[in-house]
Amino acid sequence: MNGAVDLPLGQSELGFTAAGDARVRRSVLPSGVRVLSEQVPGSRSVTVGFWVAVGSRDEHHADGALPATYGSTHFLEHLLFKGTAERTALDIAISFDSVGGEHNALTAKEYTCYYARVQDRDLPMAIGALADMFTSSLLDPLEFDNERGVILEELSMAGDDPADVANERFFEAVLGEHPLGRPIGGDPETIRAATRDAVWAHFQANYRPQDLVVTVAGAVDHDRLVGDLERALTRAGWDLTAQAPPVERRSTEPAYLETGAAVTVVSRPIEQVNLLMGVPGLVATDERRSTMSVLNTAFGSGMSSRLFQQVRERRGLAYSVYSFAQAYSDAGIFGMYAGCAPAKAGTVAALMRTELERVAEHGITPDELHRAAGQLGGASALALEDSDTRMSRLGRAELTLGEFVDLDEALRRTALVTVDDVQSLAQDLVSRPFSLVAVGATDESAFHYAIEPAASTLDVG
The missing domain is CATH 3.30.830.10 (Metalloenzyme, LuxS/M16 peptidase-like)
Known part of the structure; x- marks a missing residue:
């Protein structure tokens, strides 16, 4: 193929x-x-x-x-x-x-x-x-x-x-x-x-x-x-002789999104704040979806990622921290998650936004690009050892994408992604409206620096 x-x-x-x-x-x-x-x-x-x-x-x-x-x-x-x-x-x-x-x-x-x-x-x-x-x-x-x-x-x-x-x-x-x-x-x-x-x-x-x-x-x-x-x-009673075309796939034209509140806090008397922050992402058929996979991997997937290193390894502010990308037919989400102590929630939120802005301003290194490509390729190959994953891939291909992409083609597309592609996508993402949700013992005042552009002044060197 x-x-x-x-x-x-x-x-x-x-x-x-x-x-x-x-x-x-x-x-x-x-x-x-x-x-x-x-x-x-x-x-x-x-x-x-x-x-x-x-x-x-x-x-x-x-x-x-x-x-x-x-x-x-x-x-x-x-x-x-x-x-x-x-x-x-x-x-x-x-x-x-x-x-x-x-x-x-x-x-x-x-x-x-x-x-x-x-x-x-x-x-x-x-x-x-x-x-x-x-x-x-x-x-x-x-x-x-x-x-x-x-x-x-x-x-x-x-x-x-x-x-x-x-x-x-x-x-x-x-x-x-x-x-x-x-x-x-x-x-x-x-x-x-x-x-x-x-x-x-x-x-x-x-x-x-x-x-x-x-x-x-x-x-x-x-x-x-x-x-x-x-x-x-x-x-079971179906008449399979009656002819009918399959239902059409959904439109993949990006929808207009009117986002909700910039900061949402749900007060809970618990030990940690569950923190999510992000922006509208890419639709499932966007030509940049391989670039999104590389960006997400380098930025927030795995122990060598930017988020893990900055938030957990260098500062010890959270146990769990990562980024994720969800794509649908006409909309998507790029998000970042961390669970941390209430007193640290504002700092963690500011770090997450600042680090994404840093990728937009300076990009990622060739080494990070190489590691991300290797991580994606290995994870995909291991996942396909499971027939459940292959069955699901067929379903998504038929229902949403309208095309089948095997492992070789996925690796080929990943190999074409450049550091400039990743930086360009990050620049696009940070230009979109940020939303922040926190569940725990905190309030909106903790997240001023995470939402305002001043977040970019936080030292993440």
Whole structure:
């Protein structure tokens, strides 16, 4: 494979060999179902995912005859495990437990995925169970009310975790009123207000053949996979003879963001302040995403990074400190995190901003560039030893990027990044509005120097 491989929605069959002699194939069925597989030589396990490009950002207020759907995506993630006409919730659990398999689901801001990992011989069982759940869940009213209580407990658990609270408020601050700024799991108010009819309507509107993407990685035969999937979906009641194009991918045009408050403090009587600071980042398809990976790695990933060295090693101000980048179809975030004593929070925040401004002004060194490239390459190669990672890569490629990038191509793109590219991106980031969120025993006055341009006068030599 040389270069990225485009994944046109209108192309019914596609196949190529990726890095490590992995065989990648893609079929778009007449019904709009998309099936992608990556056959990995020597693998004995397989991970399968059923994806739909519907996440928390797609929920909405009541509109005319349409009910409000806030919280419906997360509700569905729970309810699809609660039984179908063919399987009870216990039957589903036993199916995977009895073969030593794993099954779960995740709700994200732009998609939902139901997945399982099993031995290769158990793939037909996993396909059958997931297909039944995806198409035929009953959303039983009694189970609905029971699961409401479970979700409220899950939200309470997150609300007791200051890092989770800081993360939710940070997205809200950076992304403002954009739907990506809303919490993925909903909040207690929306979960209490959710109705079975609204969640059912959300299910019917978004879990259709043209919405479904199935990705499988590991010990998989593509033709057999497609046959097993078609039989399972037909048995579940879907008419796969009805033709429909796959749903269009989201727009990747960067959205206008009206950010929230510059400083948000949530007072908690705890030992540490959980501190997040950052700016709007890049969209998922931005041509600079390899540069962002290098910048993020050199700046705040690992023990040799700028943040770790400045905040922890040189000054002993925090135990955990790092940076991160999240990219979505039309918006993104670049952020920095630290957990520190309340008396040190203002200094840590100022250091984080100052160090990013320093990269914007002076760039990174060739040695830092080389280390970052090596770290990215090694981490990527190790991650791909796991079929879960490969399955997820296929899903993101199909749902968001519209192209498949293997390890060789990712390394090639990383190798093209220069110190000037990194400095230019840092300059772009520091020109964007900063937001700061702190959860702990502190107040807004502690962060004056972190928000004002005077932060750049702090000595970080």
